[in-house]
Amino acid sequence: MPNRLAHETSPYLLQHADNPVDWWPWSPEAFAEARERGLPVLLSVGYSSCHWCHVMAHESFEDETTAAYLNEHFVNVKVDREERPDVDAVYMEAVQAATGQGGWPMTVFLTPDAEPFYFGTYFPPEPRHGMPSFPQVLEGVDAAWRDRREEVGEVAAKVVRDLGERELVYGGGAGVPGEEELAGALLGLTRDYDERHGGFGGAPKFPPSMTLEFLLRHHARTGAEGALEMAADTCEKMARGGIYDQLGGGFARYSVDREWVVPHFEKMLYDNALLCRVYAHLWRATGSELARRVALETADFMVRELRTNEGGYASALDADSDDGSGHHVEGAFYVWTPAQLAEALGEKDGEAAARHYGVTEEGTFEEGASVLQLPSDGGPMAADVRDRLFAARELRPRPGRDDKVVAAWNGLAIAALAETGAYFDRPDLIERATEAADLLVRVHMDDRARLSRTSKDGQVGQNDGVLEDYADVAEGFLALAGVTGEGAWLEFAGFLLDIVLDQFTAEGGVLYDTAHDAEQLIRRPQDPTDSATPSGWTAAAGALLSYAAHTGSSAHRAAAEGALGVVKALGPRAPRFIGWGLATAEALLDGPREVAVVGPPGGELHRAALLGRAPGAVVAVGEPGGAEFPLLADRPLVDGGPAAYVCRHFTCEAPVTSAESLAEALS
Structure with missing residues (x-):
């Protein structure tokens, strides 16, 4: 019999709807149940495409004995971290502070007042590699709750106090970052920088998307060749590596090496x-055919793979899929043996493909x-x-897809598709970006004139948007306005950013991830x-700055400058972790x-403007x-023909009438 999660829209929660665990979604009712029964809360946080989340679910949450123990001794709450990034962030901070590491699935034990007192991530079904088994953890927590309740309460209260002391106060008082901080x-x-392999640091190695954007902008503004070299080399190494899907395009989450x-x-x-x-911007900077x-x-x-029937973009594809023999295996859809290449292509072409793609008898992954x-x-x-290999791969069982539409990530996709379509004369991509933007307006902007974080199958989710949703959707709308010449997108961006000023901003430029009137955690x-994405804080700074440039709004510019105080403080010390803030500072x-x-959208001057590299x-x-568009006010044609005006703070240079002159003005 399905549990309460059967009524949710999150694909991750629905994956657990048939568990024998009596799951609750995150809700006041769940904690009321814990108070009434006098039990602690087991909070389990994960997401649909998380490999180890699936492993723990299969080993523990689908196990009748484990589930029976959980149901008797705990109130069990399951959270999709992608739906509730606020809940995830608060408790992940506690997990990392207590254990020195974090990850998913996240397993946290709470009092009925939602205060955490015991922490972990994945727990195996039996003791392994120095880790206790999940049943041992459950029995230990239950014993502590029954026999040492006062001590548990003291630990929980201290955790909450310690978290409360971590509030950030970097704001406008710190000043904006300048040349010294960016250098x-x-x-x-x-x-x-890893000079041999590109990227930063060691294994596991993640695509440094926001850092690459900073490097490209820094080179464009200063001419620093080292910045461009790091960006271009990293992009090439990623594009030629296994992290990039050489048959179908698109990047995997990270490299284990x-x-x-x-x-x-x-x-x-x-x-x-x-x-x-990033790759579109690299092409704009260098003309690289690989980047294009x-x-x-x-x-x-x-x-092709993520667009939903409603015109939005699904969150993810799973790492695992059926290997053709009924086993769910990580990477099964993507990896090849020499024999499989020969089967798909014939012996001769299979051998050539093995040399071309680095496929060996020993293999670079598992099982040869x-x-x-x-x-x-x-x-x-x-x-x-x-x-031919792509066609053969299409016959394999496909990875699962998390079909929920997340507002923030769709905002990022809108910006990317709109700009890529404009750069490479692909109007279909601009149309796909516009359709996604339409969906966000129709479905995610609710009756309260606020933004909802998720939808699925055209039905809006129950969770309010957080700061990154407002900021990234505004970023997407601003990019779309610039590409299409449709001012409605500028208006929608302004609407969202006014809510950022009203609901997410505190004194001195400090920003919070949740609104002033959001649920109190x-x-x-x-x-x-x-x-993995720009922080809501720095994404908001970037969108606020762009909107101020469009409109001349001093309030939005002041808010952007205030938010960048944190970049002045952290940029020189931790540049890898505040790349979007550094890019905004550029x-x-x-x-x-x-x-x-x-002049007309899509004309030569418009294209030259979009291809300008000025940060x-x-x-x-x-x-x-x-x-x-306020920028068009009092800007006449020149000799009856199209003209372009390059301005700063609404003070413009003499108009230009050729694409070459405009490109030079934006160099």
């Missing part, structure tokens, strides 16, 4: 949206299988082989540092420049005096 950040990145060979195979919308944009190919292939992957890599480009035959979450130091194109430049396009 210090570049130096820090240079020290951490420092050489980018073996990925963790799940594919996330946010990684691909961010990297699509990867940007387009990644955009096509998102549309290899992840495809691309040490060097091939000719027409290589393209034919790729097409044991701590109000805030974090300016990037993880835009601030450059102006950012405002480009008013008086964070905004583009308005339309007929003279177009009311939708």
Whole structure:
């Protein structure tokens, strides 16, 4: 019989709806039940494409004996971290503080007042590698709750006090980052740079999307060749490695090694949206054919594999899939043996493909299988082989897909698809971006004139948007406005950013991840540092700055500058973890420049404006005096023809009428 999760819309929660565990969703009713029964709460947090979440579910939550113990001794709450990033952030901070590490599944034991007192991540069904078994943990927590309740309460109270003392106060009082801080950040990145394999640090190695954006902007503004070299080299190493899907396009979540060979195979919308944009911007900077190919292939992957029937973009593809023999195996959809290549292509072409993609008898992954890599480009035959292998792979059982639409990640995808479509004359990609934006307006902007975080199958979820949702959706709308010349997207972005000012901003430029009127957790979450995506804090700073450049709003610019105080403090010390803030600081130091194109969208001047490399430049396009874009006010045609005005703070240089002159003005 299904449990309460059967009524949820999250694919992750629905995966647990048939567990024998009597799961509750996160809700006041769950904690009321714990108070009434006098039991602690087991909080289990994960997400749909999480490999170890599936492992623990199969080993423990599907086990009748374990479930019976859980149901008798605990009130069990299951949370999709992608639906409730606020809940995840608060308790992950506690887990990391207590254990020195974190991850998913996250397993936390709480009092009925939601105060945490025991922490962990994955627990095996029997003792393993020095880890206690999950039944041992449950029995120990139950004994502590029954026999040492006062001590448990003291531990929980101390955890909550310690978390409350972590509030960040970096704001406008710190001042905005300048040349010194950005040079210090570049130096820090240079020290951490892996000169042999690209990227930063060792294994596991994650795509440094936000850092790459900073490096490209820094080079564009200062001409620092070292910044461009680090960005270009990292992009090439990733694109030729196993982390990139050499047949279908798109990037896996991370590489388990420092050489980018073996990925963790799940594919996330946010990684691909961010990297699509990075590779498009790298092409804009260098003309690299590799960058162009990867940007387009990644955009096509998102549309082909992640687009939903409603026009939005699904969250992720699982790492695991059926290996053809009924076993669910990580990477089964993507890896090849020499024998499989020969079966798909014939003996001769199979041997050539093995050499081309680095497939060996020993294998680079498990069970003698290899992840495809691309040490060097091939000719027409290589393209034919790729097409045939892709067709053969399409016959394999596919990884599962998490179909929920997350507002923030769709905002990132809208920006990437719109810009990639504009750069490479792909109007279909711009249309796909517009359809996703339409979905966010129709479904995610609810009757309270607020933004909801998720939807599925066109039905809005129950959870309010957090700061990253408002910021990233505004970023996507601003990019779409610049590409299409449709001022409604600028208006929608302004609506969202006004809510950021009203509901997420505190004195001195400090930002919180949840609104002032959101559910009160044991701590109000805030974090300016990037993880897999730009932090809500720095994403908001970037969108606020762009909107101010479009409109001349001093309130939005002041809020952006206030938020960048944290970048002044953290940039030189931890540049790898505040890349989007550093990229926004580059835009601030450059102006950012405002480009008013008086003429038709899609014309030569409009294209030249979009291809301009000035960091964070905004583009308005339309007929003279177009009311939708303040930048077009009082900007006339020149000799009856299209003209472009390059401005800072609404003070403009003389208009130019050729694409060449505009490109020079934006160099």
